[in-house]
Amino acid sequence: MSNTDLEDDLRATLDRAAASVPPVTDLTERATTGARQAQRRTWIASGAAAVAVAAIAIVGVNVAGRDAPSQSPVAAGTASATPSAKVQSQVSPQSVAGTWRPVEMDGLKTLKAARPEDPVLVLLPDGTWNGSDGCNGLQGTYTIGQRGEFTATVGPQRMVGCENVPHTGVLKTAKRVALDADTLRFFATDGRQLASYARAR
């Protein structure tokens, strides 16, 4: 039997087989319904995965919080090493917006000294900040990432000498920020706490 004969027979067989297939009428509906159901399943699976991740994160934070030694008030001027992962609240320009008073700063022992101006730090939800170091007006911009990553720029400022509260040093050095109720903490790259602020009433 030649190859051509076999090929001809093959064509005829395949044509006959194809012709034996009865017509299917609801293909469009089945395809669109199936695709939509599959898409819905994907959304549900994605949603469930997101919920699971959030639940694990919450449990993880709670366990970390329970395991960590309770933090006693630290005397002004002493550095306290706090794990940078201890982020208690979702932190964003909106959540940190407000006026903040310094409570402790790494290496600064004169936070309570008298100054011409109130040494507050004002964070605005539009990503800008201003305030005073006690003697000079301060300003700049800042960003907060999804996991609390922090960057800041410092604008021009006067250099009147007094017991300056180094907000600018804290903001420029900080790589991470954490918000715990009414306490705002800034951390360095190595996780060391640079400063903590309390929300001004």
Next chain:
Amino acid sequence: MEFEEYVSARGQELVRLGFTVSGDYQRAEDLAQIALMQAFRAWRKVRTADDPHNYVRRILINAYLSMTRRRSFTEAPTAELDAERTVPDPATDIVNSDDLWRSLARLSARERVVLVLRYYQDLDDHTIADLLGIKPSSVRATASRALATLRRTRQSHRVDERLS
């Protein structure tokens, strides 16, 4: 072209293609549905392709080849069949009447796909190679091997017929 227009123009062709590669009517419908579902989800991309039908055909063939690689592809027979409740399979007639069709079922999935694309879909080797993601020389080699197997099977059938 809208998705609905495509399905009404080419949907049945896809079922037929599914049947010629799989040899199973139910599986043919499944393959056509899988291909159309995937095409529907990416219809914006499919409709702008050079040849939307080729795009969907590729999905179907890949779905079939993936299906044959699964262990569950060869289904275990049930212990008993209720003859009154079985649905007539359109493949039954052709299976009973055509030894060539029976021989096709004994080829590997890839061999069968190559022969179907070449002799039923009348695609050239380059297009088949592109569709399967292999070289044209591999298409030629696969087709040649498959044809040789079919020829041998056919000759042995004829010898058997003469002897019986």
